[in-house]
Amino acid sequence: MADLKPRERDAIVQALRAGVVPKLGLRHIQVGRAREIEELVRDIDRIADGGSAIRFIIGEYGSGKTFFLNLIRLVALEKGLVVMFADLAPDRRIHASGGQARGLYAEMARNLATRTKPDGGALASVVERFVAKAQQDGEAEDRSAGEMIRERLAHLEELTGGFDFAEVVRRYWEGHDSGDEELKSAALRWLRGEFATRTDARKALGVRTIVDDASVYDHLKLMSAFVTSAGYKGLLVGLDEMVNLFKLSSAQARNANYEQILRILNDVLQGSAAHLGFLMGGTPEFLMNTRRGLYSYEALQSRLAENSFARDGLVDLSGPVVRLANLTPEDLFVLLANIREIMQPGPDPLPDEALEAFMAHCSDRIGEAYFRTPRNTVTAFVNLLAVLAQNPGVTWPDLVEALDIGADAGDDMSDVDEAIGAEPASEELASFRL
Incomplete structure (x- = not known):
């Protein structure tokens, strides 16, 4: 893994120890x-x-x-x-009437990412790219940037909510052209779904609509058309x-x-x-x-x-x-070997014998769940390597023998099943449970 950057190594190790997915360096640990x-x-x-x-x-x-x-x-x-990712939560849903759908859209907009800004917060960069592209093409065709922007936003006005979306982008351009940072900020807030009332949006931008619970999907379609116009x-x-x-x-x-x-x-x-x-x-x-x-x-x-x-x-x-197909024991072995290479890049890594002993111990404790739902297994292995690195006198057999690991119950549905007084809907569904 010669191309593994220190930042990626740190992100992978920290995320795996916490039992969450790293956002960087996934290619180094992907298996199956x-x-x-x-x-x-x-x-x-x-x-x-x-x-x-x-x-x-x-x-x-x-x-x-x-x-x-x-x-x-x-x-x-x-x-x-361009990608927009978010987790659903009690206050973030696809459809709602109390602001939860708008909250989901706002979270996705904050997480909007591009190749040059993979960690999110890329909406301003996307709008700037659209404006800069219109300026360049306008200069090449001896036309004003404002005229090019109006022309390239015209197709958005055919979509639901597209007229105000296009107007907000034009207002951003006005702020860009005049150096009005407050106007630019207001336009970005509207595009991120952060205006709570139409009155505030009308005062700041002169538009009569906002991203609300009823229009989230329509705005996703508008955003798709817009980022495509920006060159993505x-x-x-x-x-x-x-x-x-x-x-x-x-x-x-x-x-x-x-x-x-x-x-x-x-x-x-x-x-x-x-x-x-x-x-x-x-x-x-x-x-x-x-x-x-x-x-x-x-x-x-x-x-x-x-x-x-x-x-x-x-x-x-x-x-x-x-x-998702279950990982096999062989897949998990490769995954643990990849993690070993990330955490022990030196000349004396943990031997394969230790990986096999670790997997056998996990199998004895929690059965086949150790490779079917491997989150707890991976976290325990990362913790083991961390202890070995910081305690030179400790040997891996001692740590493996003392390992106490349980199956990953996750956020199971037992409380929901009890609430509705029901068993799983079918034998087929029951077979998917641990």
Whole structure:
């Protein structure tokens, strides 16, 4: 791993010790799931070519959903897409009436990233790139930048909410041209969905609408068209922790969110969206539970049903649902070896015998969960290497023998099942639980 930068090494180690996914250096620890990655890369190419895509990434807690989503996020950035990722939470939902949907959009806008700004906060850079490109092309054609900007924003006005979106970008240009930083800041706040009232937006920018709960998806389509006009290949939207919709106590609120997901799904499958893709990460319960999950909404169940021919070892990865294949013990061994190389780059690393003993110990303690949902296993291994590095007199057999590890229960659904007085919706769903 000669190309591993110190910053990436630190980010990987710190994230793995905390049991979360690093945002840098994922290529150095990625193992397995090659077919799933190939399929998602084809989706990214489709988006770049003007198409659209949607995928539901389904896996148990600790199985690598977030890792997989972040890996695809990095691939999208490398291929010239803009990405907007966020986790759903009680105060961030796809559909709401109390500001939670706008809160989700604002979080995604703050996390907006490009290849040159992969950590987020890239919205201002995208708008500046659009303005600079219009200036350059205007000079080349002997036309004013304002005229070029109006011309290139004209197609946005055909979309829902597009007139005010285009007007805000024009107002940003006015601030840029006159040196009015307050006007530029107000325009960016509007684009990030940070205006809470229409009155404030009208006073600051002269527009009558804002990003509100009812218009989040429309603004994602507008953002997709805008970033494409700025010279990017398209927009990839990532939503993790979709299980938070499953946990909503109100059936009306759940169904409203599922109806919004259905709208997005229909737009994508019917080809109504352009240069736009969605990734949604969730658990098997979120997908398959017929009382609270996506399968409780009949129209979604019919569209997300698995290919009946894909059984007995046959796989179909072309549908909207991608079930993450379990890692094998061999995959986990390679993963631990990669982590060893990152944390022990010197000439005397931990021997393979130690990795095998560590895995055997984990298998004895928690069974096959040690490689199916490896988050706890990986965290324990990172902690072991950290102790060895800081205590020269300690040997690995002593640490492995003393290791106390349990299965990763994640944020399981037992409390939800008790609340509704139900067992898993089917034997098939039950088989996905540890």
